[in-house]
Amino acid sequence: MQSPFTLDSRLSLCVGFVRADAKLADIGTDHAYLPVKLALEGRVKSAIAADINPEPLSRGRQTIEKYGVQDRVSTRLCNGLEGISPEEVTDIVIAGMGADTIIGIISCAPWLKDKTKRLILQPMTKGERLIKHLYDSGFEITEQKCCIAEGKPYTVMCVEYTGNTTPCTELFTYTGKLHPESREEDREFLRLQVRLLMKRSAADVKYKELAEIITERTDPQ
Numbered sequence: 001m002q003s004p005f006t007l008d009s010r011l012s013l014c015v016g017f018v019r020a021d022a023k024l025a026d027i028g029t030d031h032a033y034l035p036v037k038l039a040l041e042g043r044v045k046s047a048i049a050a051d052i053n054p055e056p057l058s059r060g061r062q063t064i065e066k067y068g069v070q071d072r073v074s075t076r077l078c079n080g081l082e083g084i085s086p087e088e089v090t091d092i093v094i095a096g097m098g099a100d101t102i103i104g105i106i107s108c109a110p111w112l113k114d115k116t117k118r119l120i121l122q123p124m125t126k127g128e129r130l131i132k133h134l135y136d137s138g139f140e141i142t143e144q145k146c147c148i149a150e151g152k153p154y155t156v157m158c159v160e161y162t163g164n165t166t167p168c169t170e171l172f173t174y175t176g177k178l179h180p181e182s183r184e185e186d187r188e189f190l191r192l193q194v195r196l197l198m199k200r201s202a203a204d205v206k207y208k209e210l211a212e213i214i215t216e217r218t219d220p221q
Ligand SMILES: C[S@@+](CC[C@H](N)C(=O)[O-])C[C@H]1O[C@@H](n2cnc3c(N)ncnc32)[C@H](O)[C@@H]1O
Pocket: 011, 027, 028, 029, 030, 031, 050, 051, 052, 053, 056, 078, 079, 080, 081, 094, 095, 096, 097, 101, 105
C-alpha cells in the first residue's frame, strides 16, 4: 500500500535495511514516522516506537493514531532497549543520536549478541567510536550507505552479531564499508571525515595521515 507521507533521505536509508516482515523496534522514535511508514506499507509484522522522553513519545502516539496503525505499532516509554524483550523484536533501528548514546544502549542489552537480530544504526556524531565498539564486541557491519539530507551527509550501518572480535584498523573506523569509488553520497560523507581528521591533526599527525589515505580513495588525483 502507498503511504501518505514520505520520509527524508536519512530515515529512508534506515528503512531500506529493515527486513521484510520484521518485528521492529525504533529506539528514540520521537515522531514515530519510521515505524508508521513501515506499518502503512505492510512491511513489518509489528513495531515498537520507543522513546526515553514522554513528550516525543506522545508525538509518536499522535502519528500512530493519525494514520490508524495502532494494531501494528505500539509505544514504549523506556531507556534504550530496557523495556523491550528479545522475543518482541528482530530488527532494531537507533537513529538520530550520538555514538556514545548508541553505544550505551547496545551495551545495556547483551541479548543483541544474537545472529538473528539486525541493528540499523545512524550515528549523528563520532561514528568512528561506534564502529570500534561494534568490532570490539563481536558485531560486524554487513552494509553501510550514506545519503545527503538538507545538504548534510549522514551514514547508516546495517549491523549483525558474528561473535568474531577481529580488531578493526583505525582507518576502518572512519571509512567503514562505504563505496567511494561508486557512490557520490559516500564520497561526500568521507570528505566530511577528512575535514574532521584535519582538525584533529593539530594534536596528532596520525590524523593527517588518515585524512590523506581517505582523500586518495575519495578524490584520487
Ligand atoms: C533527534 S531525535 C531522533 C528521532 C528519530 N529517531 C530520527 O532519527 O529522526 C532523538 C530521540 O531519541 C530519544 N532518546 C535519547 N536517548 C534515548 C535513550 N537512551 N533511549 C530512548 N530514546 C532516547 C530522544 O528523546 C529523542 O526523541
